[in-house]
Amino acid sequence: MTEQKKIDIPIMADLHSKGKKPEYLFWVGCAGAYDDRYKKVTRAFAKILTYFDVDYAVLGTEETCTGDPARRAGNEMLFQMQAMQVIETFKNYDIKKIITICPHCFNTFKNEYPDFGGNYEVIHHTRFINQLLEAHPGKVNADILKKYNIAYHDPCYLGRANGEYDAPREVISKVASKTLEIDPHKSNALCCGAGGAQMFKEAEPGDREVYDMRTEQALATGADVVATACPFCMTMITDGLKLQKKEDKVKNYDIAELVAMALGI
Amino acid sequence: MMKQIIFAAILLLTLIILGYSFYRIYRFFKLTRPAFKIKDHAQRFNELMRVAFGQSKIFRWPFTGLMHALVFWGFLVITIGSVEMVIDGVAGTHRALGVLGAVYNVIIGSGDVFAVIVLLAILIFLGRRLVMNINRFNGIELRKKSKQDAILALTLIFLLMVSLLGMNMAYVALYESKVWFEGVYPVSRWFSDLFLDGIPYDQLLIVHEVNWWTHILLIFIFANVLPYSKHFHVFTSLPNVYLSRLTPVGKMNTMEDVKTEVEMMMNPEAAQEPPAEELASFGVSDAEHITWKNYLDSLSCTQCGRCTSVCPANQTGKKLSPRKIMVDTRARMKERGPQLLDHGKNADDKKMLIEDFITAEELWACTTCNACVIECPININQPELILEMRRYLVLEQAKAPGELSTMLTNIENNGAPWQYSPEDRMKWSEELFMNV
Ligand code: SF4
Ligand code: SF4
Numbered sequence: 112m113t114e115q116k117k118i119d120i121p122i123m124a125d126l127h128s129k130g131k132k133p134e135y136l137f138w139v140g141c142a143g144a145y146d147d148r149y150k151k152v153t154r155a156f157a158k159i160l161t162y163f164d165v166d167y168a169v170l171g172t173e174e175t176c177t178g179d180p181a182r183r184a185g186n187e188m189l190f191q192m193q194a195m196q197v198i199e200t201f202k203n204y205d206i207k208k209i210i211t212i213c214p215h216c217f218n219t220f221k222n223e224y225p226d227f228g229g230n231y232e233v234i235h236h237t238r239f240i241n242q243l244l245e246a247h248p249g250k251v252n253a254d255i256l257k258k259y260n261i262a263y264h265d266p267c268y269l270g271r272a273n274g275e276y277d278a279p280r281e282v283i284s285k286v287a288s289k290t291l292e293i294d295p296h297k298s299n300a301l302c303c304g305a306g307g308a309q310m311f312k313e314a315e316p317g318d319r320e321v322y323d324m325r326t327e328q329a330l331a332t333g334a335d336v337v338a339t340a341c342p343f344c345m346t347m348i349t350d351g352l353k354l355q356k357k358e359d360k361v362k363n364y365d366i367a368e369l370v371a372m373a374l375g376i
Numbered sequence: 377m378m379k380q381i382i383f384a385a386i387l388l389l390t391l392i393i394l395g396y397s398f399y400r401i402y403r404f405f406k407l408t409r410p411a412f413k414i415k416d417h418a419q420r421f422n423e424l425m426r427v428a429f430g431q432s433k434i435f436r437w438p439f440t441g442l443m444h445a446l447v448f449w450g451f452l453v454i455t456i457g458s459v460e461m462v463i464d465g466v467a468g469t470h471r472a473l474g475v476l477g478a479v480y481n482v483i484i485g486s487g488d489v490f491a492v493i494v495l496l497a498i499l500i501f502l503g504r505r506l507v508m509n510i511n512r513f514n515g516i517e518l519r520k521k522s523k524q525d526a527i528l529a530l531t532l533i534f535l536l537m538v539s540l541l542g543m544n545m546a547y548v549a550l551y552e553s554k555v556w557f558e559g560v561y562p563v564s565r566w567f568s569d570l571f572l573d574g575i576p577y578d579q580l581l582i583v584h585e586v587n588w589w590t591h592i593l594l595i596f597i598f599a600n601v602l603p604y605s606k607h608f609h610v611f612t613s614l615p616n617v618y619l620s621r622l623t624p625v626g627k628m629n630t631m632e633d634v635k636t637e638v639e640m641m642m643n644p645e646a647a648q649e650p651p652a653e654e655l656a657s658f659g660v661s662d663a664e665h666i667t668w669k670n671y672l673d674s675l676s677c678t679q680c681g682r683c684t685s686v687c688p689a690n691q692t693g694k695k696l697s698p699r700k701i702m703v704d705t706r707a708r709m710k711e712r713g714p715q716l717l718d719h720g721k722n723a724d725d726k727k728m729l730i731e732d733f734i735t736a737e738e739l740w741a742c743t744t745c746n747a748c749v750i751e752c753p754i755n756i757n758q759p760e761l762i763l764e765m766r767r768y769l770v771l772e773q774a775k776a777p778g779e780l781s782t783m784l785t786n787i788e789n790n791g792a793p794w795q796y797s798p799e800d801r802m803k804w805s806e807e808l809f810m811n812v
Contacts, residue, residue: 113811120805141792143804150804158810171802175791183744184780185659185766187631189787191638222627227635267745272626298750299436302688307744307759311793312779315741318693325688376810 140213142342155371184308214268262334265300266341286373291332305343326351383465397603411667450490474558484559512681517700539591546584616676659768663712677702683748696741698748698758704733
C-alpha cells in the first residue's frame with residue numbers, strides 16, 4: 112500500500128519573513144497556474160521537487176506574466192512594464208536561480224531580461240529533472256512506462272531558440288524503454304502553431320491548422336505517447352489528438368508527468 | 377599595346393558602372409536606422425568561416441547543398457584566375473601569377489576541375505528550374521523578373537565555364553611543348569587531346585584569344601548585372617554573414633525609446649533627460665524605418681525559399697512567406713529610396729511597405745518559431761522585421777486582432793493573458809498529495 116502525504120508548497124514571502132532564502136525560484140508561469148491541463152504538470156513537477164528535497168519556493172500571488180506574449184504581439188510597452196515589475200520582485204527576494212516549466216518564460220528570463228538588468232541562472236525543468244535523475248541514480252522504475260512508445264515534440268522556444276534538444280531526450284531515455292523521433296525533429300521540428308502569441312487568437316486562414324499537421328507527424332511515428340515540454344505545445348497537441356480522433360489511444364504527457372509516474376509519486 | 381588600351385578602357389567602364397551601382401545602394405543605406413554596434417570580431421570571423429566558407433547551413437539540404445557548395449568553392453578558386461586575367465589584360469603580361477609556382481599549379485589545376493563541376497551543377501540547376509516543378513521556385517513573391525534573373529545568371533555562369541575551359545584547352549594545345557607553360561590542367565589537357573588535336577597553331581591562337589575575351593567580358597557583364605538581380609548575394613552574402621545578428625535567436629530587440637519612457641513611468645524621480653524632441657515612430661511601416669541590417673538582409677536574400685519551405689504558417693497554406701518579407705522590403709526600398717533622396721523626408725507616394733506590400737494578415741500569422749532563421753543559409757533574420765511591423769500596427773495604430781487586444785488587456789489588468797484573478801495563482805497547489 113502506498114501512503115499519501117500532503118505537500119505544502121513553500122512561498123517566497125513566507126520564507127523571507129522567517130529570514131530564509133531558498134536556492135531556487137520555481138517560476139510557475141500563467142499556464143502552469145491557470146490552465147487546467149497544465150496545472151497537472153505543475154503538480155507533477157512540485158512532487159518531483161519535493162521528492163528530491165530541492166530547496167525552492169514559488170512566488171505565489173506575487174507572480175505575474177513575464178510579458179512574453181505581449182512583446183510578441185507587438186506591445187513592447189506592456190512587455191517592458193511587466194519585465195521591470197518582475198525584476199523588481201526578484202530583487203526583493205535576491206533571486207539568482209530560476210526554474211521554469213515553460214520555454215517561453217525560460218527564453219524571456221534568459222535572453223530578454225538582461226536588457227533590463229535582470230541576470231539570472233535560468234533552468235528549464237527538463238534540464239533540472241535530468242540533473243536530479245543523474246545525481247540520484249536508481250530512483251526511477253523504468254518498468255512503469257514500459258508499455259509506452261514515446262515520441263518527443265521539440266518546443267521552438269526550447270529547441271531552436273535555446274539549443275536545448277538533449278535534456279528532454281535524456282530524461283525520456285531514463286524513464287522509458289522506447290523513444291521515437293518525429294520527422295522532422297530537433298532544429299527542423301515543426302512549430303505547434305501557438306508561439307508568438309498565436310495561442311491567444313484564431314489562426315489566419317489557410318489550408319489547415321499547424322497543430323493538426325504537427326500531430327499528424329507525431330502520430331506517423333506510431334507512438335502511444337507524445338511527450339511535450341511546453342504548456343502551449345501541450346494544448347496544441349492535445350487539440351490535434353482530438354481533431355485526429357486519437358485522444359483515446361494516444362496520450363500527451365509533459366516530461367515532468369512521465370518522470371513523476373516513473374518515480375511512482 | 378592596343379589590346380592593353382582597349383582592355384583598360386573596358387575595365388574602367390566596368391568599374392565606373394559598378395561604382396555607380398554601389399553608390400546608389402550606399403545612399404539607400406544612409407536612409408536606414410541604426411541596428412547594432414559592430415564588435416565581437418573573433419566571433420564574427422568564426423561565423424564567416426563556418427556559415428559562409430564552410431557553407432554549413434547550405435548543407436542542411438544535402439543534395440542541392442552540395443551542388444551550391446561546389447559552385448561556391450569553385451567560384452572562389454576561379455576568381456583568383458580572373459584576377460590574373462585582369463592583371464594580364466592591363467599589364468600585357470602572360471599568366472602573371474605563374475610566379476607563384478606550385479601554389480599556382482594548385483589554384484589553376486583545381487580551377488580547371490571546378491570549371492567542369494560547376495558546369496555540371498549549373499546544368500542540374502537549370503534542369504530543376506526549367507523541367508522540374510519545384511514548389512520553392514513558385515512563391516507569389518517570385519515575379520517573372522526573379523525567374524528570368526535566375527535563368528540569366530545560370531546561363532552566364534554556364535558560358536563563363538565554357539569559355540574558361542575553351543581557353544584552357546587552347547592554352548594546353550598551344551603551349552604544351554613550350555618551356556614557359558604555366559599551371560596544370562587535369563581536365564582541359566584531356567579535352568584538348570579530344571577536341572583540338574591537329575588544329576594549326578594560328579587557329580589555336582584565335583581560339584584562345586576569343587575564349588579569353590569572352591570569359592573576361594562575361595565577368596564584367598555579370599558583375600554589372602548582379603546589383604540589379606537577386607544574385608547580388610554574390611557580393612553581399614559574405615558581408616551579411618560577417619555582420620550577422622549575434623544575439624540568441626529567441627531574443628527580440630529591445631526598443632530603447634520605449635525603455636526610456638517606461639523607466640520614467642515606473643520611477644518618475646529617477647527620470648533622466650526628457651525624451652528626444654523628434655517624434656519617433658514606433659516599429660516599421662515603411663522602408664525608411666528599417667535598420668541597415670534589415671536592408672542588408674533584404675539585399676542579400678538569394679530568394680532560395682528555404683525559409684518559406686520550413687515556415688509552419690506557409691506550410692499550412694497561410695499567406696505568410698518569410699522570403700516575401702525580404703523580397704518586398706528590397707522592392708520597397710528600390711521604389712522609396714529615390715523619392716526620399718530627391719524630395720526629402722516628406723516625400724509621399726501614398727504607399728507604404730505595410731499594407732501595400734506586406735499585409736497585416738501575413739504579419740499576424742508568424743509564430744516566431746525561428747525555423748526560417750535557422751534555415752537561412754546566409755543568417756537572415758526575418759521575424760525581426762515581422763515583429764517590427766507588428767509593433768507599428770499595435771503601438772502606432774492600435775490595430776491588434778481583437779483576441780490579442782483582449783489578451784493584452786488581461787495582462788495589463790490581471791497580470792496574466794487570461795482573465796483570472798491574481799489571487800487564484802496558487803489554486804493548483806490546493807489538496808496536493810504525493811505517494812511515499
Ligand atoms: S518565425 Fe515566423 S516566418 Fe519564420 S518560419 Fe516561423 S512562422 Fe514562419
Ligand atoms: S531569407 Fe534566407 S532562406 Fe529565405 S529566401 Fe532569402 S536567402 Fe533564402
